[in-house]
Amino acid sequence: EPEVTQTPSHQVTQMGQEVILRCVPISNHLYFYWYRQILGQKVEFLVSFYNNEISEKSEIFDDQFSVERPDGSNFTLKIRSTKLEDSAMYFCASSEAGSSSYEQYFGPGTRLTVT
Amino acid sequence: TQLLEQSPQFLSIQEGENLTVYCNSSSVFSSLQWYRQEPGEGPVLLVTVVTGGEVKKLKRLTFQFGDARKDSSLHITAAQPGDTGLYLCEVPKGFNAGGTSYGKLTFGQGTILTVHP
Numbered sequence: 338e339p340e341v342t343q344t345p346s347h348q349v350t351q352m353g354q355e356v357i358l359r360c361v362p363i364s365n366h367l368y369f370y371w372y373r374q375i376l377g378q379k380v381e382f383l384v385s386f387y388n389n390e391i392s393e394k395s396e397i398f399d400d401q402f403s404v405e406r407p408d409g410s411n412f413t414l415k416i417r418s419t420k421l422e423d424s425a426m427y428f429c430a431s432s433e434a435g436s437s438s439y440e441q442y443f444g445p446g447t448r449l450t451v452t
Numbered sequence: 453t454q455l456l457e458q459s460p461q462f463l464s465i466q467e468g469e470n471l472t473v474y475c476n477s478s479s480v481f482s483s484l485q486w487y488r489q490e491p492g493e494g495p496v497l498l499v500t501v502v503t504g505g506e507v508k509k510l511k512r513l514t515f516q517f518g519d520a521r522k523d524s525s526l527h528i529t530a531a532q533p534g535d536t537g538l539y540l541c542e543v544p545k546g547f548n549a550g551g552t553s554y555g556k557l558t559f560g561q562g563t564i565l566t567v568h569p
């Protein structure tokens with residue numbers, strides 16, 4: 338069964354450093370998403386991406402964040418200058434289409450620890 | 453205020469017991485989904501409910517959408533240790549009745565269920 342994959346599974350970085358979290362969505366999916374989950378808190382939407390541009394972003398997704406689809410398979414989330422409060426699980430998801438009738442498939446997540 | 457309120461936040465029961473988890477809001481939703489998340493993994497969709505009063509069964513799990521489409525419940529019969537996990541209710545962005553969804557998911561804070569053997 339096709340699945341969303343994410344790398345790395347765990348990344349430790351120092352405050353102020355840039356990190357790039359990578360995702361490979363399911364191959365025939367057209368909509369891509371990033372969510373984060375701070376330890377002990379709920380899953381929060383960050384951004385959705387379609388047709389090589391951001392279709393929606395939350396208030397969390399400020400200028401420190403950016404997303405890119407550098408090639409036909411990868412979808413990346415970049416945090417330019419990490420802060421301690423960026424420590425969280427980051428989940429990538431993809432779906433065939435953007436409406437709620439299409440299931441979003443989540444990857445296993447990347448645990449980001451900012452020290 | 454939270455869009456979605458889940459209760460209880462924590463539930464610890466013995467194998468074989470029954471349980472119910474609730475998801476409530478003051479808003480009307482066009483649809484609602486339940487996810488299960490295991491430690492270190494992403495959420496996995498269990499079910500989507502769309503019609504007010506709808507009941508869906510998934511083995512020992514029974515999901516119900518409120519008549520007014522403002523709330524939902526998840527009932528597990530004869531819980532097993534394999535049911536342990538975080539149960540999340542979620543609604544798409546277009547949560548108002550007749551609204552348009554753009555795929556953004558809004559999650560409740562979840563119910564952490566632990567089933568002891």
